[in-house]
Amino acid sequence: MDDPPPVTTDEFRRLCEFLYRRTGMVFKEDKRYYVERRIRERIRATGSTSFTSYFARLRSDFRGEAEKLVNAFTVNETFFYREDHQLRCLTTDLLAKRIAAKPRGDPLLIWSVPCATGEEPYSIAIWLLEHWPEVDAYDVEIVGSDIDTQVLEVAREGIFGKRALIRLSPELIAKYFVPIDENSWRIIPELRQSVRFSSANLMDTAEMRAHGRFDVIFCRNVLIYFDESSRRIAAENLYENLVPGGYICLGHTESMSRISPLFEVCRFSDAIVYQRPLEGP
Amino acid sequence: MDKRILIIDDASLVRLYYRDALQRAGYSVDEAMNGLEALEKLLVTPADLLLVDINMPKMDGLTFLKSLRRQPMPLAATPAIVVSTEAAPQDVEAARRAGGNFYLVKPLTQDTLTRYVGLCCGIKS
Numbered sequence: 001m002d003d004p005p006p007v008t009t010d011e012f013r014r015l016c017e018f019l020y021r022r023t024g025m026v027f028k029e030d031k032r033y034y035v036e037r038r039i040r041e042r043i044r045a046t047g048s049t050s051f052t053s054y055f056a057r058l059r060s061d062f063r064g065e066a067e068k069l070v071n072a073f074t075v076n077e078t079f080f081y082r083e084d085h086q087l088r089c090l091t092t093d094l095l096a097k098r099i100a101a102k103p104r105g106d107p108l109l110i111w112s113v114p115c116a117t118g119e120e121p122y123s124i125a126i127w128l129l130e131h132w133p134e135v136d137a138y139d140v141e142i143v144g145s146d147i148d149t150q151v152l153e154v155a156r157e158g159i160f161g162k163r164a165l166i167r168l169s170p171e172l173i174a175k176y177f178v179p180i181d182e183n184s185w186r187i188i189p190e191l192r193q194s195v196r197f198s199s200a201n202l203m204d205t206a207e208m209r210a211h212g213r214f215d216v217i218f219c220r221n222v223l224i225y226f227d228e229s230s231r232r233i234a235a236e237n238l239y240e241n242l243v244p245g246g247y248i249c250l251g252h253t254e255s256m257s258r259i260s261p262l263f264e265v266c267r268f269s270d271a272i273v274y275q276r277p278l279e280g281p
Numbered sequence: 282m283d284k285r286i287l288i289i290d291d292a293s294l295v296r297l298y299y300r301d302a303l304q305r306a307g308y309s310v311d312e313a314m315n316g317l318e319a320l321e322k323l324l325v326t327p328a329d330l331l332l333v334d335i336n337m338p339k340m341d342g343l344t345f346l347k348s349l350r351r352q353p354m355p356l357a358a359t360p361a362i363v364v365s366t367e368a369a370p371q372d373v374e375a376a377r378r379a380g381g382n383f384y385l386v387k388p389l390t391q392d393t394l395t396r397y398v399g400l401c402c403g404i405k406s
Contacts, residue, residue, distance in 0.1 A: 104366035
């Protein structure tokens, strides 16, 4: 099939507007190449003859096209033990504070959102097994969620390439993975069972509420894609997903103080995290 | 050493944590997610020692132990360590009445676990 014709500035804006309304992600002129490449990919994949016919298909959500487009736009590259200083902070400070008010045997909920292909929630599970002496004394539930339903399937499968494992020692790889071939490994079944995956859209208040409340949320490197007002909505949703006293970890370049006044800043030796105050609005 | 330990706990992270310690210490390990699954497994393959959590769905640890002790010999005599976060004297007594031989309170370090498992296996042999 011929290549679809170039996308005009007006078409580019209409698509960005659609993405923004749907996900809160903002793409400006400087991301035009990135956006255009994905639009053309979807035009080709759907066999549409023009942007107009593709856009009609998208707006009517024909054969789930809206979800497919969103999947094409999410950035999913990550690796195990990324920003491990936050994982250290989790086991040295955050969990100690959380369990101070909890009897042993109680549930302890950790949410990785967005979790992409699962590296982060599985990293949390491995880190707890390796570094948290209370791991058998609490009913730890780790949930991984993402807006991209395709990556969730990959996460559930638990198959990873060399690049994803680059930060793990050979001992950890041998302990928690089974080699499939030269370049891929599958996470062992018990670890797969220890993480539950579900879809979540940070902008969808009703859907976010349905996920319940967590002791600790990892929400790293996603709010940077949002504009100010979407960021605030996402932050308010996340606030409601924390138990009072619960913590949220953002990416190291992100700051909640610039987004929302709801949270308190907590400086620990390994990371800066944000807390939903025990008593608050 | 060819001792076979069955870990009965609904939390997969806990099973993984205990299994890692025991396998490194040379035991062969099997796992069950609740008392019912444990009984089914034991009817097929006996174990030398059981690690039994109390709070589990489908069949909790105490019900499991009572049911185990009513099975034919030698299955009924399989030694069991109850491993629980509950540490009050009445919990220990309830576990003993249900048929638990030993009682350990979580959290356990991997060293503590293998030390007690070693002691219990020694007692049996």
